[in-house]
Amino acid sequence: MNIIQKILFPPVCPLCDAITVEPLLCNYCYQELSFIDKACSICAIPIVHATICGACLKQKPFFDTLICPCLYKSPLTHIIHQFKYSKKLYFARILSQLLLEKLCTQNNFNLPDCIIPVPLHRSRQRERGFNQSVEIAKPIAKYLNIHLDSTSIIRHKKTQSQSQLNAKQRIRNIVNAFSCRKNIDYQHVAVIDDVVTSRQTVNELSKLLRKYGVKTIQIWCVARTEH
Numbered sequence: 001m002n003i004i005q006k007i008l009f010p011p012v013c014p015l016c017d018a019i020t021v022e023p024l025l026c027n028y029c030y031q032e033l034s035f036i037d038k039a040c041s042i043c044a045i046p047i048v049h050a051t052i053c054g055a056c057l058k059q060k061p062f063f064d065t066l067i068c069p070c071l072y073k074s075p076l077t078h079i080i081h082q083f084k085y086s087k088k089l090y091f092a093r094i095l096s097q098l099l100l101e102k103l104c105t106q107n108n109f110n111l112p113d114c115i116i117p118v119p120l121h122r123s124r125q126r127e128r129g130f131n132q133s134v135e136i137a138k139p140i141a142k143y144l145n146i147h148l149d150s151t152s153i154i155r156h157k158k159t160q161s162q163s164q165l166n167a168k169q170r171i172r173n174i175v176n177a178f179s180c181r182k183n184i185d186y187q188h189v190a191v192i193d194d195v196v197t198s199r200q201t202v203n204e205l206s207k208l209l210r211k212y213g214v215k216t217i218q219i220w221c222v223a224r225t226e227h
């Protein structure tokens with residue numbers, strides 16, 4: 001944007017139309033987001049009196065840790081919905097920025113060898129026209145200077161949306177949904193997803209990565225539900 005364009009068409013907040021410095025959320029809308037504070041050190045579910053939640057103690061997931069800035073609540077739900085279903089691809093920058101801010105607050109943070117966005121089934125990708133996880137991953141990979149691998153893993157099984165299923169159905173729906181197209185030899189991988197509604201999807205993908213010998217698996221997502 002040049003200076004004339006900036007004066008004529010100043011960047012506005014996508015939620016309230018207030019003029020912002022960047023094409024990002026204004027301060028007011030930013031403070032309306034539900035940031036996660038105290039949470040399980042593995043799956044990032046909000047908990048107050050422990051460091052690991054009951055579900056992770058009962059069955060440790062295949063990933064090591066999930067890093068997530070916000071709960072999937074309004075107004076973030078609105079941004080993600082517009083981004084995915086109304087093809088507002090420039091919203092990806094807001095989502096990447098939120099995730100990057102969270103990553104920058106991590107102690108002893110080691111960069112992964114690569115970022116793998118959760119793949120969509122090819123029919124879903126064709127229908128939507130893009131993969132939301134890839135769009136969120138692109139600016140992050142560029143900023144952190146990490147390889148973005150969106151081709152090694154595919155979702156060969158056409159799955160239903162996990163949010164409409166109960167716990168047992170979720171497992172059945174996603175089991176063996178992913179496969180590797182080539183041998184991967186990463187030691188440390190970050191898997192990027194937009195929203196984690198249950199741990200099943202990212203856990204299934206992590207299970208596959210473990211099979212290929214990946215030692216450290218982090219899940220990076222913009223939002224997660226509370227259950």
Ligand SMILES: [Zn+2]
Binds near residue numbers: 015016027
């Ligand atoms: Zn605003």
Ligand SMILES: [Zn+2]
Binds near residue numbers: 040041043044045055
């Ligand atoms: Zn947990």
